[in-house]
Each structure stands twice: as C-alpha cells, then as structure tokens.
Amino acid sequence: MKKLGLVLVLACVITGFFYFDLHHLLTFSGLKSGLSEFQEWLDASPLLVAGGYFVLYVLVTALSLPGAAVMTLAAGALFGLWWGLLLVSFASTIGATLAFLVSRYLLRDSIQAKFGDRLKAINEGVEKDGAFYLFTLRLVPVFPFFLINLLMGLTTLKAATFYWVSQIGMLAGTIVYVNAGTQLAQLEGLSGILSPALLGSFALLGIFPLIAKKILDVIKARRVYQGYTKPAKFDRNLIVIGAGAGGLVSAYIAAAVKAKVTLIEAHKMGGDCLNYGCVPSKAIIKSAKIAHQMKHADNYGLEASDATFSFKKVMERVHNVIAKVEPHDSVERYTKLGVEVIQGYAQLIDPWTIEIKLNNGETQRLTSRAIILATGARPFVPPLPGIEDVGYETSDTLWNTFAERDEAPKRLVVLGGGPIGCELAQSFARLGSDVTLVERSERIMIREDVDVSEYATQSLSESGVTLLTNHSAIRCALENGEKRLTVEHNGVESHVEFDDMICAVGRVARLEGYGLEKLGIETKRTIVTNDYLETLFPNIFAAGDVAGPYQFTHTAAHQAWYAAVNALFGNLKKFRVDYSVIPWTTFIDPEVARVGLSEQDAQEKGIAYEVTKYGIDDLDRAIAESADKGFVKVLTVPGKDKILGATIVGDHAGDLLAEFVLAMKHGLGLNKILGTIHTYPTWAEANKYAAGEWKKAHAPETALKWLEKYHTWRRG
Known part of the structure; x- marks a missing residue:
C-alpha cells in the first residue's frame, strides 16, 4: 500500500506538471523568453530565487522530468559559472540519488x-566494479542520466556510492553546460552545446577510465611481481x-x-x-546393485x-576397473599427446619457477x-575425540584397506549424509554390511529439495541402511576391544558399536606444501582466484x-579449458569462467541428478518460479523394467517455458539430465523438448512427458472453448 501510495503521488505530480504546461518553462525557447523576468526576481530576492531554483532542480531530476539540461x-x-556550478552539482546529484x-x-x-x-552476473559485476562503471557512464552525457539513475x-x-560517484562523475558535463549558460544569448539551441567535436571529447573522456583501468592493472601486476x-x-x-x-x-x-607443457604429479x-x-x-555401486x-x-x-559372493573378488573387480580405465590417464598416453610428464613433488619458488x-x-x-x-582435494576427517584410537577409513583409503577382506565389514558406520556417504552406505548395505x-x-x-531427500531416505532404508x-x-x-561412537540427538546421547568407520563429511582443498604461503597467494578453504582463474599473480x-x-570431475575439466586458454593466450584475450549451467548426479539407486535451480535455491534467492x-x-x-520410481521436476519462469532448473530422480537420471543441460546452455525451452522426437519406449521420454505436463498446464483454455464451438458448428 505504501508503494501504491507513492506511485499515485508521483503520478499526480507528473500529470500536473504536463497538464499546467509547466514543461514549456523548461524548454530552450521558454528559458530564453523568460530570462529577463527570472533576472528581475533574482535581483529582488537572490536567496529565495536560488533556494527555489535548487529545490525545483532536485524535483525535476528526482522525477526524471525533461528539462534538466535547460535548467543547467x-x-x-x-x-554565473561558479555559483551556478555549485547549485547544479549538488542539486543534480541529490535529485539523481532520490530517483x-x-x-x-x-x-x-x-x-x-x-x-x-x-541479473546474477550484473549484480556480481556491480558489487565488484559498480562505482567504476557508473563513473564511466557519468562522464559521457550521451547516455541519458535519468535512465542511468533508474x-x-x-x-x-550502495546509495552512498551512487551519490559520491555521481557527484564527481557529472562534474565535467555540468561545467560545460553551466559555462554555456553564461553565453546563453549567443546560443540558438542545445545543438550549439553538444557539437560533434564536444561529443567526441566526452566519448574519449568516457573511454579514459577504461584505459586507466588497464594501466592500473599493469601497475598492479608490476607491484605484485616487485622483488622477483x-x-x-x-x-x-x-x-x-x-x-x-x-x-x-x-x-x-x-x-x-x-x-x-610439463605436467607434474607426485602420486x-x-x-x-x-x-x-x-x-x-561406480564399480562397487554396480556390483551392489546386481546383488540387490x-x-x-x-x-x-x-x-x-x-x-x-566373495567380497575380495568384488574389490578385485573394482581394482580391475581402475586398471582398465587407467590407460586413458597414463603417462604413456599423455607423452604421446606431446605432454612432458614428470613424477615428483612440485613447489613454487617464485612466480615463474618450480x-x-x-x-x-x-x-x-x-x-x-x-x-x-x-592439486585437487582430500577427504576431511572431523576432529572427533578418540577417532584415531578406533581408526577410520575415507573414500581414499577404503579401496586398499578392504581389498584383502573375504567379507564386507560386519558393522559399518558412515559419517556424513552427502553424496559420497549415501553412495557408500547403500552399496555396503547391499553387500551385506550392517550400515x-x-x-x-x-x-x-541437504542440498537437494525435501522431496528428493525423502526419496533418497526411502531408498537407503529399503537397502538396509539405518539412518x-x-x-x-x-x-x-x-x-x-569394542569400537563405539557416541552420538547426540536432541540433547540425549546414545552409542553405536561398529567394526569399521568411513568418514565422508566432505573434502578440503590441498593447499599445503606447494609454496603458496611463501608467495603470498591468498587461500580461503580454496585458492582465491578471479573470474579468469588467476591468483594474486596473473x-x-x-x-x-x-x-x-x-568439487566435480566435470567442473574441473570445464575450468581447465579456461585456465589453459587464459594462461596461454590471456595477453590477447581472456575468458571469464561460465558457471551458468552446472549439472551433478548422486549415484545412489535410484540416481538423483540436477542442473540449475532447485526449489530451495529459488526460494533462498527470491526467484519466482x-x-x-x-x-x-x-x-x-520404467514399468517394463520394474523400475517405476522417481520423477522429473522442472522449474520454469512463471508463464514461460524457460528452464531455470531440472531435477531427476530415477534410474539413469544422470544420463537423462543431459537433455536439460543442453537446453539450458543454449536457451531452449520446454516447447523445444516437447517438439523433439524421442524413441519409444525409452527412459528419455520422461523428459518429453515432463514438457507435455507443462504444456497441459498452460493450455489456452479460451481458444480451446472457441475451437470446441467451431467443431460443433462444423458437425451441423
């Protein structure tokens, strides 16, 4: 109601401004014809006229009314030049800030x-360099100032930043206009002020901050490298x-x-x-699924x-799978590709020396x-009292520790209900462990929507996992001789006895031992980089x-393209990393796959959907394969088929997601997916049917009623 009231007040003021023909006073001809009268008022009451002028200028600018140039x-x-400049400089900035x-x-x-x-990218850019870009725009009067304000x-x-940048940035243009006003008698129109030469000068003035920023970047880089x-x-x-x-x-x-290029790997x-x-x-998940x-x-x-089965043979198969994939990443393959591979431990000595x-x-x-x-990441081990006494495994160590066992762990505790913890818990439960x-x-x-978590909970429980x-x-x-974990729930402690424990509470970046501290490269859980993946040193x-x-393999590969291209060709052209469409999958059974926004993401960010x-x-x-569990959920812009995000729960969810990833990447909506032929009967039809559900919900009911009447008429 407050906003509506403000809109009505503004509408009345603006309507009155034009209804009473007040805008005529703020035209060039109106100014010239009434100048002598204004001068008489000024001579009679200088302070009153100056104050009235100041207030009027603020109102005109705040309401984005035409005439600010004429008032200048x-x-x-x-x-005169100096008093006029003082009045206009502050009035225009105050009015602009009000707008x-x-x-x-x-x-x-x-x-x-x-x-x-x-607007996410724009918001991030404004937060980082908003003052700089506003200053650039203020230097070029070709850009309508009222539009910039709005x-x-x-x-x-921030409003304070907007004020002081506007105060400084508009000064050059204000000087030109106020100075022109001192010669008003010789001017025939506004075009006499903004000549092509003057506009060109302002354009160059606007480009200057961009050039200055480049120069500052060079100076900053030299300062960073100082001493090396x-x-x-x-x-x-x-x-x-x-x-x-x-x-x-x-x-x-x-x-x-x-x-x-040289590639260095210590392990x-x-x-x-x-x-x-x-x-x-994924190898053990497959074995566990077959057993299930x-x-x-x-x-x-x-x-x-x-x-x-022999658990040892299951683990042997896991290692055989690793060995079969290994040649794809081997020293021999990359050497043939032209990469020098060195086995060793690397440390930065200076910005160019390893x-x-x-x-x-x-x-x-x-x-x-x-x-x-x-340098990747490693599993995080929580600092639980006694954890070293009982021993533990991580997603890194368990493959070798369990490899020689004939049976799966009898009683297994998994710490962490994220993707890694859920995958391992379900797999070992299906292989006979009491998990x-x-x-x-x-x-x-927890990062997924509630309905997704509920499906995952049901699936793990059915697999025998105690949650x-x-x-x-x-x-x-x-x-x-008995290993015991003490847990607390609602203030009450209880105990869980176990034979083996897996810590799966997350991963932390490998930051130590590479010389980052020596060079002053900033770290905050990860290495701090800019949009081009550059560290402190460009x-x-x-x-x-x-x-x-x-922390996904596919995002690492995605970033690698930007890092390599910027590293090799950044002196010619640099590319900002694009994180706009990032998919991920949790490979429990049924799989959970997502790209873009979930419902809880959209709600947290205030995005309508x-x-x-x-x-x-x-x-x-799915019915034919007795795997008819799960759903496809798509978030779209209200009233439109533009995809904001998609979540799939079900068999092959990770593979099915690719269609939505492609659609989001290239701006294709649900109508395009609906209009694409999908082979029958396949899992991919789920995506088409989801698009069909959207279409049914947005059917043109009025048009359909008229069509019904048309067909009735056609029947006679």
Missing part, C-alpha cells in the same frame, strides 16, 4: 525476483601441477595448441576420480535369492611463463577442486 543552462545565465532510491524502493525487489538468474536503482549498488626477477627466457610455456581431471585437461589443451595419474572416487565407487536385484529377482518373474623433488630423489628446477595449480549412517542435518542430501539424521557425532572410544592459475566452488512434475511411475519403459 539557466544556472549559468542567472548565477535512484525511488526506483529501488518501487521496482528492485520485483525485478530481482523475476529476473534474478539473468537502472542503477535496480542493482545492488622475471627470467629472460622460459623453459616451458605452461607447467601444470597435479594430474587429476583439471591438470590432465589443462595439459592436453596446451599440447593440442603446440605449447611446450598417481588420474587423480582422485580415477583412483579413489568416481571410478571405484538378485535378492529381489521376483520383481522380474525370477526366483529371488541372496547373492553369494622446484620438483623427483620420485627418484633428485631435484629439478623449471621456469614457465604460466603455471596452473590443479549406520550418521548425519547431523535434519535430512540426508540417524539430526544426530551429531560426539566422540569415539575403544572399550574392552600468470599463476588454479583449476579444479583446489579452486572451487564445485513454476514447478512441473512428471512421475516416472507412468513411464512405459
């Missing part, structure tokens, strides 16, 4: 709610530290464009994904039976024009888990 001329004509605040009060919340996803009000720029001696020649174009997904892709790109090629993460976990299907073979018209402690005990130094840090999963949040997979959500691990103890980049904000949901229990292929 009037200031020069009536008050800015009115725009913010009336429109910003609704605009941000409706177009928040589109549009800036829709952003996150840059080599006259370099041994390499690029050195990459770490041979996980980020490092491998970076090195591959460099070799593909014929740069001389195993392929990094965590190949050796400890994605590959082994055998136990429930009656779902397929077969005799159900408990799977008999010292490598080779695995054979020798030491080697190399210089490089650019360096990429792709208890402890999660301190109120539900597992202790909203339970905090307090301490561990070894009592009479020639040192970071990519993958060590850079964040995501509609939900369309299609139940996979209605999908023919």
Whole structure:
C-alpha cells in the first residue's frame, strides 16, 4: 500500500506538471523568453530565487522530468559559472540519488525476483566494479542520466556510492553546460552545446577510465611481481601441477595448441576420480546393485535369492576397473599427446619457477611463463575425540584397506549424509554390511529439495541402511576391544558399536606444501582466484577442486579449458569462467541428478518460479523394467517455458539430465523438448512427458472453448 501510495503521488505530480504546461518553462525557447523576468526576481530576492531554483532542480531530476539540461543552462545565465556550478552539482546529484532510491524502493525487489538468474552476473559485476562503471557512464552525457539513475536503482549498488560517484562523475558535463549558460544569448539551441567535436571529447573522456583501468592493472601486476626477477627466457610455456581431471585437461589443451607443457604429479595419474572416487565407487555401486536385484529377482518373474559372493573378488573387480580405465590417464598416453610428464613433488619458488623433488630423489628446477595449480582435494576427517584410537577409513583409503577382506565389514558406520556417504552406505548395505549412517542435518542430501531427500531416505532404508539424521557425532572410544561412537540427538546421547568407520563429511582443498604461503597467494578453504582463474599473480592459475566452488570431475575439466586458454593466450584475450549451467548426479539407486535451480535455491534467492512434475511411475519403459520410481521436476519462469532448473530422480537420471543441460546452455525451452522426437519406449521420454505436463498446464483454455464451438458448428 505504501508503494501504491507513492506511485499515485508521483503520478499526480507528473500529470500536473504536463497538464499546467509547466514543461514549456523548461524548454530552450521558454528559458530564453523568460530570462529577463527570472533576472528581475533574482535581483529582488537572490536567496529565495536560488533556494527555489535548487529545490525545483532536485524535483525535476528526482522525477526524471525533461528539462534538466535547460535548467543547467539557466544556472549559468542567472548565477554565473561558479555559483551556478555549485547549485547544479549538488542539486543534480541529490535529485539523481532520490530517483535512484525511488526506483529501488518501487521496482528492485520485483525485478530481482523475476529476473534474478539473468541479473546474477550484473549484480556480481556491480558489487565488484559498480562505482567504476557508473563513473564511466557519468562522464559521457550521451547516455541519458535519468535512465542511468533508474537502472542503477535496480542493482545492488550502495546509495552512498551512487551519490559520491555521481557527484564527481557529472562534474565535467555540468561545467560545460553551466559555462554555456553564461553565453546563453549567443546560443540558438542545445545543438550549439553538444557539437560533434564536444561529443567526441566526452566519448574519449568516457573511454579514459577504461584505459586507466588497464594501466592500473599493469601497475598492479608490476607491484605484485616487485622483488622477483622475471627470467629472460622460459623453459616451458605452461607447467601444470597435479594430474587429476583439471591438470590432465589443462595439459592436453596446451599440447593440442603446440605449447611446450610439463605436467607434474607426485602420486598417481588420474587423480582422485580415477583412483579413489568416481571410478571405484561406480564399480562397487554396480556390483551392489546386481546383488540387490538378485535378492529381489521376483520383481522380474525370477526366483529371488541372496547373492553369494566373495567380497575380495568384488574389490578385485573394482581394482580391475581402475586398471582398465587407467590407460586413458597414463603417462604413456599423455607423452604421446606431446605432454612432458614428470613424477615428483612440485613447489613454487617464485612466480615463474618450480622446484620438483623427483620420485627418484633428485631435484629439478623449471621456469614457465604460466603455471596452473590443479592439486585437487582430500577427504576431511572431523576432529572427533578418540577417532584415531578406533581408526577410520575415507573414500581414499577404503579401496586398499578392504581389498584383502573375504567379507564386507560386519558393522559399518558412515559419517556424513552427502553424496559420497549415501553412495557408500547403500552399496555396503547391499553387500551385506550392517550400515549406520550418521548425519547431523535434519535430512540426508541437504542440498537437494525435501522431496528428493525423502526419496533418497526411502531408498537407503529399503537397502538396509539405518539412518540417524539430526544426530551429531560426539566422540569415539575403544572399550574392552569394542569400537563405539557416541552420538547426540536432541540433547540425549546414545552409542553405536561398529567394526569399521568411513568418514565422508566432505573434502578440503590441498593447499599445503606447494609454496603458496611463501608467495603470498591468498587461500580461503580454496585458492582465491578471479573470474579468469588467476591468483594474486596473473600468470599463476588454479583449476579444479583446489579452486572451487564445485568439487566435480566435470567442473574441473570445464575450468581447465579456461585456465589453459587464459594462461596461454590471456595477453590477447581472456575468458571469464561460465558457471551458468552446472549439472551433478548422486549415484545412489535410484540416481538423483540436477542442473540449475532447485526449489530451495529459488526460494533462498527470491526467484519466482513454476514447478512441473512428471512421475516416472507412468513411464512405459520404467514399468517394463520394474523400475517405476522417481520423477522429473522442472522449474520454469512463471508463464514461460524457460528452464531455470531440472531435477531427476530415477534410474539413469544422470544420463537423462543431459537433455536439460543442453537446453539450458543454449536457451531452449520446454516447447523445444516437447517438439523433439524421442524413441519409444525409452527412459528419455520422461523428459518429453515432463514438457507435455507443462504444456497441459498452460493450455489456452479460451481458444480451446472457441475451437470446441467451431467443431460443433462444423458437425451441423
């Protein structure tokens, strides 16, 4: 109601302004014809006229009324250059700030709610360099100042910043206009002020801050490198530290464009994904799923039976899978691609020099024009009292520890209800372990929507996992040879006895031992980088888990492209990393896959959305495979088919998600998916049917009623 009242007041004032023909006074001809009368008023009451002029200028600017340019001329004509400049400078800035605040009060919340996803990049840019860009716009009078006032009000720029930048930025243009006003008698119109030459000068003035920013960047870079001696020649174009997904892709790109590149890895090629993460976990998930299907073979018209197996052979298969994938990331393959691979531990000596402690005990130094840090992450082990006494495994260590066992762990505790914890808990439960999963949040997979978490909870429970959500691990103890975990729930402590424990509470970036501290490279859980993945030193980049904000193999590879290209060609053209469409999948059974916004994301960010949901229990292929569980949920812009996000729960969800990833990346809506032929019967039809649900919900009811009448008429 307050906003509506303000709108009505503003509407009345503006309407009255034009109804009483007051805008005529603020035209060039109106000013010239009434100048002598204004001068008489000024001579009679100088303070009153100056005050009235000031208030009127503020109102005209605040209401975005036409005539500010003419009033600026009037200031020069009536008050002279210096007094006119003083009055206009403050009146215009105050009025502009009022317009800015009115725009913010009336429109910003609704605009941000409706177009928040589109404005995200703008908001981030304004937060970082808003003052600089506003200053540039203020220097060029070609841009309508009233429009700048209103549009800036829709952003996150602080009002105080808007005021002082406007005060300074508009000064140059104000001087030109006020000075022209002192010569009003000689002017025939506004075009006499803004000549092509003057407009060109203002354009150059506007470009100057951009040039100055480039110069400042160069000066800043030189200051950063102060105290270091840059080599006259370099041994390499690029050195990459770490041979996980980020490092491998970076090195591959460099070799593909014929740069001389060295890849340094202290341990195993392929990094965590190949050796400890994605590959082994998916291998054991498959074995566990087969065992589960055998136990429930009656779902397929077969005799159900408990799977008999050697756990050692299951683990042997896991290692065989790793070995089969290993050649894709091997030293031999990358050497053939043109990458020099060195096995050793690398440390930064200066911004261009790497010292490598080779695995054979020798030491080697190399210089490089650019360096990429792709050192990955490691499992985080919570500092629980007694945890070292009872022992624990992580997603890195369990593959070797459990490899020689004939049976799966009898009693297994999994700490953490995120993707890794849920995948491992379900797999080991299906392989015969008595699994208890402890999660301190109120539900597992807390980053997903509630309905997704509920599906995951049901699935893990059906697989035999005991879920202790909203339970905090307090301490561990070894009592009479028995391992025990104490947990707390609603202030009450209880105990869980176990034989083995897996810590799956998250991963932390590998930051220590690479010389980051020595060079002053900033870290905040990850290496701090800019939009181009540059660290403090513009020639040192970071990519993958060590850079964040995501810890996925595919995002590491995605970042690697930007890091490599910017490292090799940044002197010509640099590219900002695009995080606009990031997919991920949790490989529990059924799988959970998502891209873009979830409902809770949209609510937290204040983004308006509609939900369309299609139940996979209605999908023919799912019914045929007795896997008719899950759903496809799509978030769209209200009233439009533009996709804000998609979540799929069900078999093959990670594969099905690719269609939505493609659509979002290239701006395709649900109508395009609906209009695409999908083979029958396939799982991919779920995406089409979800699009069909959206179409039905947005059917043109009025047009359909008229069509019904038309067909009735046609029948006679």
